[in-house]
Amino acid sequence: MGSGHRKINWAALTGTLFAGAAVGAVIHYFASSPCPPVVACPTLPFVAYYDGGDLAEMAKADGADGVRFYLAKDAAGRYTAVAGPIDAAGMHVAETGADLKFWMYNGISSGAADMTMLNEDEAVGIVKASSTASRKAYCMQAGAEALREVLSTTVANGLGLVERKTADKMWTFDLVPVKMAGTTADQAGDITNMRVGAPCPNFCGSVPEYCLNMR
Numbered sequence: 001m002g003s004g005h006r007k008i009n010w011a012a013l014t015g016t017l018f019a020g021a022a023v024g025a026v027i028h029y030f031a032s033s034p035c036p037p038v039v040a041c042p043t044l045p046f047v048a049y050y051d052g053g054d055l056a057e058m059a060k061a062d063g064a065d066g067v068r069f070y071l072a073k074d075a076a077g078r079y080t081a082v083a084g085p086i087d088a089a090g091m092h093v094a095e096t097g098a099d100l101k102f103w104m105y106n107g108i109s110s111g112a113a114d115m116t117m118l119n120e121d122e123a124v125g126i127v128k129a130s131s132t133a134s135r136k137a138y139c140m141q142a143g144a145e146a147l148r149e150v151l152s153t154t155v156a157n158g159l160g161l162v163e164r165k166t167a168d169k170m171w172t173f174d175l176v177p178v179k180m181a182g183t184t185a186d187q188a189g190d191i192t193n194m195r196v197g198a199p200c201p202n203f204c205g206s207v208p209e210y211c212l213n214m215r
Helices: 010-031 052-058 120-128 144-151
Strands: 046-051 066-073 079-086 102-109 112-118 139-143 158-165 171-181 184-187
Touching (some): 046 079, 046 112, 052 158, 066 144, 066 171, 079 120, 139 171
Antiparallel strands (some): 046 158, 066 079
């Protein structure tokens, strides 16, 4: 038997190995269990909604430069929100010749938010009723520009309030653009269209008593 060395065709061998690997990958793909289904994003826990008409009405108040939103607890024990227009100094304002009024959210019907109008004392009462040992009554405010930005989100016709706990264990709201229709509302846009504000009692401006929860 001859003892000469055999010459290996490295190009052919490499091609065979790659072909084998490709066949193996295909077999593995079809033999493996299918990928798990995509999990839908959870629904945001909205506390209340305000439609564009509500916010436009608040903007009519004398010197209005934004809106302050409060967590509240109504007579039935349901958590909701109260809102009222503020001026640049953070004081609640009313239309010329009118008393202060506040918008309490009740629900959605015919694609719009249902509101109960409250006077100042009534609003203070249900705002303070929301306070617990672990979550003091709080509020946050948004300037007119921030509100316009939220409402300018494609298809949005209002905003929803979502509670957020901060790193220093305070509570505030995210303002989320929504599309209301019928008796429901769906989030519009994405996180870049949301706005969040610093909460009071941590950040209450130069006169804390302007905030109902600090009365």
